[in-house]
Every structure is written in C-alpha cells, then in structure tokens.
Amino acid sequence: MKFILEELKDRGLLKQVTNEEKVKNAQETNAGVYCGFDPTADSLHIGHLIQLINLKRFGEHGFSPIAIIGGATGMIGDPSFKSQERQLLTLEQVGENVKAIEKQIKGLVPNVKIANNADWLSTMSLIDFLRIIGKDFNLAYLLAKDNIASRIEKGLSITEFSYTMLQGYDFFNLYEKFNCTVQIGGSDQWGNITSGTDYIASKIGRENSKACGITMNLLTKKDGVKFGKTEGGAIWLDANKTNEYEFYQFFINQEDQDLETLFNYLTVLPVEEIKSILEEHNKEPFKRLGQKRLAQEVTTWVHGQKGYERAIYITQAIFSGKLAELNSEDLKIVIQAIPNSKAKADLSIIEFLVESKIASSNREARELIRDKAITILEQNEFTEQDSVGKKFSSLENIVIVKKGKRKYYSVELI
Structure with missing residues (x-):
C-alpha cells in the first residue's frame, strides 16, 4: 500500500x-x-x-x-x-x-x-x-x-x-x-x-x-480567494440548505485553472486518472468535460447517485427550456436557484417585465416581446396589452420567465 x-x-x-x-x-x-x-x-x-x-x-x-x-x-x-x-x-x-x-x-x-x-x-x-x-x-x-x-x-x-x-x-x-x-x-x-x-x-x-x-494546504483558487466563499453565502452539505442543483452548479462553474487542484484535493480519484481527465478536457475546453466530471464526483459523494441524477435532470430541463416537465418539488428547487422578484398580477406584460426588473425600461420590454425573447409557460407570443395574470402561474402564484435562451427569473404575483 x-x-x-x-x-x-x-x-x-x-x-x-x-x-x-x-x-x-x-x-x-x-x-x-x-x-x-x-x-x-x-x-x-x-x-x-x-x-x-x-x-x-x-x-x-x-x-x-x-x-x-x-x-x-x-x-x-x-x-x-x-x-x-x-x-x-x-x-x-x-x-x-x-x-x-x-x-x-x-x-x-x-x-x-x-x-x-x-x-x-x-x-x-x-x-x-x-x-x-x-x-x-x-x-x-x-x-x-x-x-x-x-x-x-x-x-x-x-x-x-x-x-x-x-x-x-x-x-x-x-x-x-x-x-x-x-x-x-x-x-x-x-x-x-x-x-x-x-x-x-x-x-x-x-x-x-x-x-x-x-x-x-488550505484550498484556495489561483487568484488567492479561499475556496467556498460565494456572494450568496456558504454552500452547505445539507440539501435543505443548499439543494442538489445549486450544489452541482457550484462545481460545474469552476474555472479551468482550478480543476487540477480541486480534483486532487476533493476526490479520491487516482492522480494518473486525474491527469487523463484533464488531458481530455484540454482538447476541447468549451465542452467543460473537467467541470462535469468534478461536479459528478463531488455531488455523488455528498448527495448520492439520486441527488446527482436530480441535479442533472433539473439542469437539462433549465437549459433545454422544458421547465414545464418538472414536478412541483423540482420546480421549487429551480425557483430557489434563480433571481426572484415580485410584481402585481394585473399588470400588462410590458409593466410586468419592468416592475419585476426583467427589463430595464418599457422600450426594452417591447423589444423583448417583439423579438419573442420572453417565454412564459412555453408561450413566447404576446401583445403589449396582454396581462400576465395568474393563468401563467407555474406554482403557487409564481411565474417563471425565460429571457433569451438561458436566463430565468422567478416572479411572485402579489
């Protein structure tokens, strides 16, 4: 040994x-x-x-x-x-x-x-x-x-x-x-x-x-920042405090330059296997193969195979725009993980986008509507007079809005 x-x-x-x-x-x-x-x-x-x-x-x-x-x-x-x-x-x-x-x-x-x-x-x-x-x-x-x-x-x-x-x-x-x-x-x-x-x-x-x-050695990033320090606070190991999706996303978003250290410090993968993973990653860094494997190893260790699979399922639903397929529990996880705000239920779509800070102005809101860049419950065609209302609520008066291809917002109707 x-x-x-x-x-x-x-x-x-x-x-x-x-x-x-x-x-x-x-x-x-x-x-x-x-x-x-x-x-x-x-x-x-x-x-x-x-x-x-x-x-x-x-x-x-x-x-x-x-x-x-x-x-x-x-x-x-x-x-x-x-x-x-x-x-x-x-x-x-x-x-x-x-x-x-x-x-x-x-x-x-x-x-x-x-x-x-x-x-x-x-x-x-x-x-x-x-x-x-x-x-x-x-x-x-x-x-x-x-x-x-x-x-x-x-x-x-x-x-x-x-x-x-x-x-x-x-x-x-x-x-x-x-x-x-x-x-x-x-x-x-x-x-x-x-x-x-x-x-x-x-x-x-x-x-x-x-x-x-x-x-x-203490685990720090290449820029000297202590690993684990985030603007949103601690990343907890308890899924009730930091859910599996957020946990997985934390590791999937690590920088290339920190991957080798994170693999060596936070996994029991053999050093030679880590080198092999990184060599494959460096051929096509844009595919983020290293981050995906790191996130898989750590998430599976902390949250089990089911926790990892849940994180992957939610991730795929978000990035493919298929949130409607999620059950209520998984939808709650998404709501916790994305920017959230409040807006009145009887506003027009233009007023709604501005009040919820999804759009910075009426002009931007109109442009988003015109370009079909706003999606709510898989609908992306609206007139300026349309009211969001509770018919678009995904869960308990919560409206999930997709802006562009990947940005999501949670808005509570009041």
Missing part, C-alpha cells in the same frame, strides 16, 4: 508533519487518525469537504478514521487566525448541531468513529482543568504559537485562549481510548495539533509517545 504522505505530496496536499516515521508506523498498525469539527451550525459546508475527504483517504490507506465533534469546544470557538471572537451558542443550539453534523459525517466517511469531546470536557471542573491540563502548558509556549500571537493585539479572551489546551487534551483522550496516534487538519491548525502532540509527550514521555500531526 502506498505511504499516505507520498499520496498527500503527489496531490499537493501536504503542508507540515511532526514526524514521518510515526505516521508510517501508524499506517502499518492501522492506528486511528482524527480530525475535529466544531458544531457552529446545523450543517457542514464545502469548506469542510477537504478534511472529510482526507479522513476517507486515510481510511483507504489503512488508518481507522475518527471524527471528533466539539460539543464542548464548540461552546467556545477556535480563535486560530480569526479576526474576532465567535458569537457564543447556547447549549441547546450546540446539541442540535452536534446531532445534525454527526449524521452528515457518518454518511460521507465509511467506517468512521464519532466522538464528542463534551463526553470528557463537560464534566470537568475549573479546578480539574487547571490541575490536569493547565499545569502542563507553559505560558511562554502558548504565547509563541502563531494562532494565538496573531490575536493578542486584536484582543483574545481567556475563553478562546484555553481552546488550544482543550484540543490538546482531546488528542490525549483519543490516544488513550481509541489508539488514535495521528491528528490532521488545515495548515491553520498547526498550533493546535502540536499542542496535542506535546501534551501527550508530557503525560507519557516523549520517547514513548506515538502521537504525530499532519497539516494540509
């Missing part, structure tokens, strides 16, 4: 590793590898995909994948390279988020073990914390960490200051209970990960410790 660090290097993923020999030993002995997820929302988003796929990748290389959900640390928030302190969540919010995220992770990472650090941290008293954890962390050691030092001048509460110590204690618990000797994370987690390896060494002796840590 290929050494996991070589796999990570080949993909351009590897950033830092504390001890390569310990990683190799962990792979040979099927030891545990863990990554943490703080329950700051009731769904993970695409920014988490890189660590989820890495847990899956490590599992395929002989490790036992473990996901730890921060039921306790999520009450605090990781300060690492954040510009300001997180808004604290209630105990009830964190509890609901933990349940939702646990279900997501189990569906995405085969044979994953789930742990919740609230199981060992929530029963710990302040005195216990100071005696069991605090005494093993030197203040100068903590202040020298980049993830802490970067926040000192901007302001860092004692609450957030304690985060790296709690994460170190998490690693120790997993090490003791689950034979977990490897922690992985993004490059911004190096300070927290080394807190764990050092804490374990202080407890059992550095010469006896098998603990090691690995960080991965």
